[in-house]
Amino acid sequence: MKWRKVLLGLCLWSFSVANAQTLRLHIYQHKEWLEGLGYSAPLNVSVADWQKIQKQWITYAENNGYPFASLRLDSLAGDSVLISATITFSPNLYIAFDTIQVAGNVPINTKFLANYLRILKDEPFSQKRVNEIEAKINQLPYAHLAQQPAVIFKDGKAVVSLHLQKQNANQTDGVVGFLPNEEASNKLTLTGQFNLKINNLFKRGKSLTADWQRIRKATQQMNILYTNPLGWKRAPLEWQFGLNLLKEDTSFLNRNIEFSIKYALTSSQKIGFLVKSVRSFAQAPTNANTAVPVGATNYWAYGLQYEWAFLDDFNYPHKGWRVQTEATAGNKTYRRYAVEANSFQVSGKLLGEFYTHFYRKNVLLFRLKMSYLDANILYINELSRVGGLLSLRGFNENRFYASTYGVFTSEYRYFWEEKSYLFAFYEQGALSYKVVDGQWSANPWGVGTGICFTTQGGLFSLTYALGNSADQPLSFNNAKIHFGYVARF
Structure with missing residues (x-):
């Protein structure tokens, strides 16, 4: 029965947050991340604005070397008008790009391909650059992606694996x-x-x-x-x-x-x-x-x-x-x-x-x-x-x-x-x-x-x-x- 009460309490808090008019949010660690997004603590925002900030924050982390970052609200208190909470951000493991692995039958220099795709060794991992790979490959008349790009994370490095198929473009x-x-x-x-x-x-x-x-x-x-x-x-x-x-x-x-x-x-x-x-x-x-x-x-x-x-x-x-x-x-x-x-x-x-x-x-x-x-x-x-x-x-x-x-x-x-x-x-x-x-x-x-x-x-x-x-x-x-x-x- 105890777990049911806890679950009911969480549901009530979620309902309160969703219907609250204003959120007052404090942050005590990693303030520089919030300031880097152009905000300062404490934040007084609506729930909709906080959801946008969350998405912006995680996207920023994913594109700057922290693809496993997490963000949540703790210590919630208040009523349906104003809720106070603490922002807890965990950047987790820093990831940098490693080399590109190319399979398939396209004769291409991997250094040129890495520079073209902006997947540069030892630079911070960027999910945006990974997402752009397919569009960039489609602009090449002599190559085609045989399958979706794969990313392998190991020892703080990200290896991008591509399987390219040759197009007869000459x-x-x-x-x-x-x-x-x-x-x-x-x-x-x-x-x-x-x-x-x-x-x-x-x-x-x-x-x-x-x-x-x-x-x-x-x-x-x-x-x-x-x-x-x-x-x-x-x-x-x-x-x-x-x-x-x-x-x-x-x-x-x-x-x-x-x-x-x-x-x-x-x-x-x-x-x-x-x-x-x-x-x-x-x-x-x-x-x-x-x-x-x-x-x-x-x-x-x-x-x-x-x-x-x-x-x-x-x-x-x-x-x-x-x-x-x-x-x-x-x-x-x-x-x-x-x-x-x-x-x-x-x-x-x-x-x-x-x-x-x-x-x-x-x-x-x-x-x-x-x-x-x-x-x-x-x-x-x-x-x-x-x-x-x-x-x-x-x-x-x-x-x-x-x-x-x-x-x-x-x-x-x-x-x-x-x-x-x-x-x-x-x-x-x-x-x-x-x-x-x-x-x-x-x-x-x-x-x-x-x-x-x-x-x-x-x-x-x-x-x-x-x-x-x-x-x-x-x-x-x-x-x-x-x-x-x-x-x-």
């Missing part, structure tokens, strides 16, 4: 396209593209991307991008170098060089600083009789970047989002009609993607891609190029010039296998420019369907698209067909 591919010949009716023009992407170079997360594209006769484009995570213990930094070359028949040659350094704010967010050098060599005559408004320019700019990505799978996302933004400003020197002058120029870019799925095999993709360029003087050869497989399907590659544009994509995907799907899409564009010799705007759109399916050695893709604009009516005669094979290894 790729090389070529795409062949057949487009209507604009100079000769009833004939086709062959276009081509070659891509190479190598991930996890030297087992340290470095990557190299290179692609070459023959858009049409006498017009070519090349892009190179190198990414190097620095792997510093105290600063999760990476730097990138990019080179872009565009030759437009005999009119001009553009050269764009970018260097950026990025800092990881969280497991899914990065902020960066970039330096950009853009130079355009006008190869056509630049005199008053020139019909095409091209000009020789030299532009140096500085800017900021921001990235936020939270995808369930880097290569084949079913849910999540990705946002990339960039804003730059700088001075431009330009020459036309043998006159040299200066102009202030600003630019911005935005890429937003949202994935959602329903009935397991069905995925919806919504994408918005925008770009903005403004200066007192702009030439055609400075503008962005829109159109083609990677920007606005249903049109020739780089069909449109634009200083400001937005392309919205809605796409439905049906996955009949994990990495194979059918798709149908609609894309709406809003494009405009204002250059020295005129201005233009249009709202082209494209619609189409296609298939991507995985084979033993790579990915095969086929896209059929129709486009509609002021100078291209919707017609099967103007259909764009792109097919290619991506070899993955």
